[in-house]
Amino acid sequence: MIKKQIADNVSEALDKLKLKHTKEFSVEIPNNPDFGDYSTNAALMLAKENQLTPKQMAEKLVKELRKNKQFKSVEIAGPGFINFRIAASLYQIMLWDIHKQGKNFGSSDYGKGEKVLIEFVSANPTGPLNIVSARAAAFGDTLYRLMKKVGYEPAREYYVNDAGNQVDILAESLELRLREIQGENIGEFPYEAYHGEYVKHLAQKLNATEGVRVFMMPEKERTEHLKEFALREILEMQRQSLERFDVQFDNWVSERTLRQEGVVEEVLSYLTEANCTYEKDDAIWFCSTKYGDDKDRVLMKSDGSITYFVPDLAYHLTKIQRGYTKLIDIFGPDHYGYVPRLKAAFRALNYDENILEIIYLQQVNLYEEGERVKMSKRAGKIVTMDDLISLVGKDAARYFFIARKASAHLNFDLDLALQKSNENPVYYCQYAHARICSILRKARQENIYPRYFKHALIRKLNRPEEMALIQKMTALPDLLIDIVNKREPHLLANYTHELCALFHHFYNRYRVINPKRIELSQSRLLLIETVKHTLGICLDLMGISAPEKM
């Protein structure tokens, strides 16, 4: 809010002084408070084009800018930075403005209602969700919340790969376990099959309800039946895990359904019409090399079955047909090699490939007693999303996942998370919120309320710690837009932590409630209530609860 105002002030000053300004300059909050509340590099950036030295340039600007009463001071520093100190009165007005906005603070129409489809998690329906899925869930959901906040119309979608090879293997695994339960000697459990305990549980459940009846069906029917059962159960399991994580999807799209609707044939015909398929070695290929991929890709295998790529491409095309103008896919690191062919297909079919945006999440490594935990899905030896939530709780897990940027590997120390102590930074933020609530409760008991706006009242606020809190809060609306543009929700975690730090400093320095100084108390209550709203907004965007008490 204030940044933009200052930038406008500088532009006005430049116009008045008839100085050129073709290059962009920035307004920043300096890390060193000695350099003021805000600072601009305008003189450094624009000196050259005006044939002045940065210092001369800065002097002219400063003279003009000092006429503005919102600035307590405007100084030149270093090689030609212009440093501003903001008058307390401006901060006071800002505070009131933020307070009035309540839960809407930070909301904007920046996205102009653009329809964005965020696809994430989309794990194979062959087992419980793992840690990477948990990371994807936290990341995708927070991105969704952020985009909504700044005026996009986003939707969350989960693509269910319920038609491929893997599901067949799942059905076979289930059948073997079922035979085992019924006393049959199945020999050694096949290497490729799913070894996880959950398959046994599913088999037990099926055995309890249907028993040997399963084996009275003809083989084909039986396989279908087992598949249906396993898919239903596992999807429900995944849905519940996500719910525990406070992640909901607007839409679950089934690959099988898509196939039944004939999209596979449709896509193949599109690609054929576009003249980019050919036959070789009994298979049908897509010449993706022509469109930037590093090798051609098989569409239909020599056994007549279709590759994963075809229905997935079809699925992406339905997103466009459904009116989305931005498609964001959140992928794990194992999909790197996959994206060029998807982009190639977009190009081949004359869609703007820039509609499709991929965010790669790097892998998550778990550490236990300083050792990396080795996991193997095949062997059924994995730490699941549910395990993690049970272990560290939803709030902590979400915070951990969001606090690291997507492109960085994430080392998750289980011992540390297990300790459930103050080592976990999420408590730091939640504690600030609970603390504020506690003060507000106390104030109510003493019949002191923050509600009423009076100039005399907010003018009581002038301490550096108070100004710092207000300054931090005013930065939120721009920050949210910046975060969305960069697709980097971890910046929100940083911000939240910083805001809380400012509050804890303030708290330790000053008393809020002081019956002898009612107006000061009221003004500080107004301040901390505003911090509470702001903090609540941040936590909510991350899907972390904001406790009233701890």
Place this chain on the structure above:
RNA sequence: GCGCCAGUAGCUCAGCAGGAUAGAGCAGCAGCCUUCUAAGCUGCGGGUCAGGGGUUCGAAUCCCUUCUGGCGUGCCA
């Protein structure tokens, strides 16, 4: 081999569309509860921003290069 991601304090990581003295948490040491929540605060120590070149008023940030680690490179999904 090629591609992607990473290398910043003892550990985990911020900072990177160039900006002033590189930050936080944890770990270590020393303090702060008769007053609104000590899951907090204050102070101290801790760095060749992997190495080397370059671009410029200025580089952790941009370019080139070397080294190290991870991942990817299926007629799997």
